[in-house]
Amino acid sequence: MKKQFYSILITAFCSAIALADWPQFQGPNRDGTSSESGLLRSFPKEGPRIIWEKALEQGFGGCAVDENDLFVVDRVAKTKDMLICLDATTGKERWRYESPSEGEPSFPGSRSVPTIRKDAVYFIGSFGRVHCVDRATRKARWQIKMSERYPDAETPKWGYAQCALVIDDIVVVTPFGSETGVAAWHRNTGKEVWRSGPIGSSHSSPTLLEIAGEQHIVLTTVVNQGSKEGLITSYRPNDGKTLWQTSHYYNRIPIPPVTKVSNTLLFATGGYDCGSKMLSIERQGNSYMLSEKWSIQKGSQIHPPFVIADHLYFLANENSNHRVATKRKTGGLSCWSLDGEELWRTGNDPFMGRGASLYADGMLIVQDGEKGILRLGEVSKGGFRELASANVFGSDLKKNFDLKFWSPMALSEGRLYMRGQNRLLCVDLKK
Numbered sequence: 001m002k003k004q005f006y007s008i009l010i011t012a013f014c015s016a017i018a019l020a021d022w023p024q025f026q027g028p029n030r031d032g033t034s035s036e037s038g039l040l041r042s043f044p045k046e047g048p049r050i051i052w053e054k055a056l057e058q059g060f061g062g063c064a065v066d067e068n069d070l071f072v073v074d075r076v077a078k079t080k081d082m083l084i085c086l087d088a089t090t091g092k093e094r095w096r097y098e099s100p101s102e103g104e105p106s107f108p109g110s111r112s113v114p115t116i117r118k119d120a121v122y123f124i125g126s127f128g129r130v131h132c133v134d135r136a137t138r139k140a141r142w143q144i145k146m147s148e149r150y151p152d153a154e155t156p157k158w159g160y161a162q163c164a165l166v167i168d169d170i171v172v173v174t175p176f177g178s179e180t181g182v183a184a185w186h187r188n189t190g191k192e193v194w195r196s197g198p199i200g201s202s203h204s205s206p207t208l209l210e211i212a213g214e215q216h217i218v219l220t221t222v223v224n225q226g227s228k229e230g231l232i233t234s235y236r237p238n239d240g241k242t243l244w245q246t247s248h249y250y251n252r253i254p255i256p257p258v259t260k261v262s263n264t265l266l267f268a269t270g271g272y273d274c275g276s277k278m279l280s281i282e283r284q285g286n287s288y289m290l291s292e293k294w295s296i297q298k299g300s301q302i303h304p305p306f307v308i309a310d311h312l313y314f315l316a317n318e319n320s321n322h323r324v325a326t327k328r329k330t331g332g333l334s335c336w337s338l339d340g341e342e343l344w345r346t347g348n349d350p351f352m353g354r355g356a357s358l359y360a361d362g363m364l365i366v367q368d369g370e371k372g373i374l375r376l377g378e379v380s381k382g383g384f385r386e387l388a389s390a391n392v393f394g395s396d397l398k399k400n401f402d403l404k405f406w407s408p409m410a411l412s413e414g415r416l417y418m419r420g421q422n423r424l425l426c427v428d429l430k431k
Helices: 002-020 325-330
Strands: 050-055 063-066 069-076 080-087 093-100 120-124 129-134 140-145 165-167 170-173 183-186 192-195 207-211 214-224 229-235 242-246 259-262 265-268 276-284 287-296 306-308 311-315 333-337 342-345 357-360 363-367 374-380 383-390 410-412 415-419 423-428
Touching (some): 080 129, 093 140, 129 170, 165 207, 165 214, 207 259
Antiparallel strands (some): 063 069, 069 080, 120 129, 129 140, 170 183, 183 192, 265 276, 311 333, 357 363, 363 374, 415 423
């Protein structure tokens, strides 16, 4: 009995440790939330302590953390992609893996956030080369360029921005070809397990959602920008069977992944004046029925929203309102009821650009995409209460320009990892 008790205790302890890490895009559950607690709720006058910083090449690739290993994807323009492993507590480089890469997409630099497993790390280069790097040997187990395996594959407008989705023994990739849309490869060998038919293109990453007791790989795509046809498609992980597909939502450049609001509601959003839609989903036997519940004109251009206490929160900032002073009041952080009513917005005070957010310890932690300011705030249907803010990057706040600090953040053991194009900061959020 005592042995069983200790076994349960050890299992619970190990699970708690695993939850503290940030092993992939958008964290442990790929939803931007963390179970960490005991974080700062105010900053000293000089701001929070910067534990370390690391110079990087220009780019957008965010971090993933497993125990004391931090991985970030970087890129030397027109030359090579790099997976860099740093000591998470000191920022000291432990090792790196490099791969030659041609060309350069618009908005130069890396895109992908690595996906970590105990034995390997997966990442996708800007031109579609998928890498499986062994953590013990620090060499590639395999690397496959999607256009070489699928000659019909076509690089999206701003390069492949997808983050590899690893489910059990498969890694999900997105050739976006005229014959092959999505594919699953065995994560150890790179051998193809299944492939789907064409679904168009996207800059959004596939996400794994559980709906009606079944796992769904869900991805938003645009079929043909000229025809304004968009799709959201769900695949069964083990064999790639299409579980459902809907054309209810169109975005000409899809970026945020679909958000599961409840067991019967999905929220699709994006920028470029394409708005957002709440979709109702119901399982009927072996099939699914989707319908539009409501739509709004506002959306989040880059990062997905949060569902907190039955309300939606997102930065309603996109090209059309961040550039025009009179329109900025329509944006900022906004709160929506699940019936599609906007309850409040911060407008231009603060606006916060198209930066990343995560939710931990009852707070939204926001990286201002325009200025680089770090903000901590509490949200409710009654409003936004800023708890603390700091100019952690030392930006010139008098200059009116967009720094494009759009990279996803990561949080592990009270340390917040923030990328500002060519700098990576480790910020101490422990009390």
